[in-house]
């Protein structure tokens with residue numbers, strides 16, 4: 001551990017971090033459908049200070065003290081110690097987990113950004129990753145490119161053949177979803193719903209007949225890291241808030257999402273469906 005202002009505690013096995021109890025809520029239907037475990041957040045999550053210690057798991061904890069190298073700064077969720085909903089952080093973490101990289105996660109309250117975080121990344125965005133060498137990466141694409149330079153170097157995620165072609169179609173989906181979800185003008189609802197449906201239809205027909213199970217075959221690509229967290233949001237937030245299963249008729253998308261969600265990279269980097277719902281609650 002670097003950084004004199006940080007204190008790392010290795011908790012004995014009989015201690016428990018009280019807020020881990022918050023991880024044990026029941027997964028909602030969509031998560032169960034995709035085999036997502038609500039306990040996955042216990043993996044490699046570094047707890048910030050202010051937690052109550054009550055007995056249990058042998059976890060390492062970073063007591064309030066930001067900064068240091070090999071730390072990924074991510075959005076804090078609905079409680080202390082809960083990873084927040086951010087598809088860009090999820091994208092970066094999927095790539096890091098796909099490469100089996102070890103690092104710490106530090107959760108940042110984006111509603112009340114600490115001064116030290118703004119000094120670290122004046123844009124105030126997550127993911128922010130400080131590499132082991134102290135290089136500060138503030139864009140998820142840069143983090144994926146950095147992952148490509150790590151061992152095993154022959155496993156590349158960025159700019160694989162076919163990636164641009166997939167992304168040309170896939171990139172249209174999330175903005176259409178966001179526009180539909182954030183819309184306050186009731187008279188535009190049908191139009192925006194139809195627009196999202198058209199983008200999903202285009203993606204579904206693009207995926208039809210392709211060799212899977214992932215977008216570019218067996219190995220995770222940068223496009224999987226981008227698209228899976230986005231489809232994950234759509235699969236949860238639309239049925240929850242709009243009572244409409246946007247993916248229902250799109251078997252190729254569902255098949256793809258199911259495969260992507262079964263990867264270790266996804267499971268080790270995902271936040272729970274409840275956190276997705278919490279994240280979108282400010283628009284409803």
Ligand SMILES: N[C@@H](CCC(=O)N[C@@H](CS)C(=O)NCC(=O)O)C(=O)O
Nearest residue numbers: 086087088110124125126127139140
């Ligand atoms: N282009 C950035 C986008 C990152 C981004 O927009 N992250 C959101 C959270 S999902 C954020 O930090 N927003 C700032 C805020 O909420 O104040 C990337 O790909 O890393």
